[in-house]
Amino acid sequence: MFYYSTFVEYVLCLCLLNQTRMKTIQLITLFGLCLAFQFCSNAAYSQSKDFLMGKYDYTKDTSFVKVPTQFARSNVYLKKETYQAFLRMRAAAFQSGIDLNIISGTRSFNDQRSKWESKWFASEFAPIKDSQQKVLKLLRWWSMPGTSRHHWGTDLDLNNMKPAYYQTTAGKKLYNWLLNNAPKFGFQQPFCANRTSGYQEEKWHWSYVPLSRNYLKAYIKQVSYADINGFKGAQNAKDLALISNWVLGVNPRCK
Numbered sequence: 001m002f003y004y005s006t007f008v009e010y011v012l013c014l015c016l017l018n019q020t021r022m023k024t025i026q027l028i029t030l031f032g033l034c035l036a037f038q039f040c041s042n043a044a045y046s047q048s049k050d051f052l053m054g055k056y057d058y059t060k061d062t063s064f065v066k067v068p069t070q071f072a073r074s075n076v077y078l079k080k081e082t083y084q085a086f087l088r089m090r091a092a093a094f095q096s097g098i099d100l101n102i103i104s105g106t107r108s109f110n111d112q113r114s115k116w117e118s119k120w121f122a123s124e125f126a127p128i129k130d131s132q133q134k135v136l137k138l139l140r141w142w143s144m145p146g147t148s149r150h151h152w153g154t155d156l157d158l159n160n161m162k163p164a165y166y167q168t169t170a171g172k173k174l175y176n177w178l179l180n181n182a183p184k185f186g187f188q189q190p191f192c193a194n195r196t197s198g199y200q201e202e203k204w205h206w207s208y209v210p211l212s213r214n215y216l217k218a219y220i221k222q223v224s225y226a227d228i229n230g231f232k233g234a235q236n237a238k239d240l241a242l243i244s245n246w247v248l249g250v251n252p253r254c255k
C-alpha cells in the first residue's frame with residue numbers, strides 16, 4: 001500500500017516539475033491513470049489471501065487508522081471506512097445517551113494465534129486430551145487464526161464482551177439501540193441469535209458490511225483448508241468443516 005501511494009506521489013511530482021512542458025489534458029490523463037492504478041492495486045491487495053487471513057501488518061498499512069483512546073482501548077486499528085462509519089454511529093448513539101467504545105478491532109494472524117493458544121493451554125481447556133473436542137470447546141467463543149473476521153479491519157467488539165451484561169438494563173438499552181440503528185450506518189451483527197452453525201451469539205460484535213461482505217466472498221473463493229495451519233488444533237479444521245460452519249455460519253445480512 002505504501003509503495004503504491006509513494007508511486008502516485010512520485011509521478012505527480014514529476015508532472016508538476018514538468019508542467020510548463022505538458023498540456024493540461026496530459027496531466028489530467030496521467031493523474032487519472034495513477035488513481036486507477038492505485039485503486040486496482042488496493043482492490044487486489046484487499047482481496048489477497050494474506051490480507052484475508054490476517055498475514056500483514058495493519059499498523060503500517062495506510063488504509064488503516066489507529067482509533068484514538070477516547071473511543072477505544074489502546075492499539076485498536078480499523079480500516080478507515082469502518083472507522084468513519086463508526087464515528088457517525090457513535091455520534092448518533094451519543095444523542096440517545098449511549099457511549100460507544102471499541103474493546104477490540106483488527107487482529108492479525110499472530111494476534112489471533114496468541115489468543116487461541118493461550119486458551120489452548122489454559123487450565124480450563126488443558127485437561128481435554130481429544131484435540132477435536134478441545135477445538136469444538138474453543139470455537140464457542142474464539143476463532144482459529146486465519147479464520148477470524150477481525151483480520152479484515154471491518155469488525156469490532158463494543159463496550160462489554162460478557163453475555164451477562166446484556167441482561168442488565170444498560171446492556172439491554174445498548175443492544176436494542178444497536179439492533180435498531182447500527183444497520184443505518186452499515187453495521188450488522190454477524191453472530192446473531194438463531195443461526196444453525198458457528199459461534200455463540202455475540203451481542204457486542206458488529207461488522208461494517210459494505211466492506212466485510214466482499215472480504216467474505218473473496219475468502220470463500222480463495223482460502224482452502226490447506227491454508228489453515230501453523231497453530232494448535234489446525235488439523236481439525238477440515239473435519240469440522242470450519243469454513244462452511246463457522247466462517248460462513250453468520251447472519252445472512254453479512255453475506
Ligand SMILES: [Zn+2]
Pocket residue numbers: 104150155156157205
Ligand atoms: Zn469480535
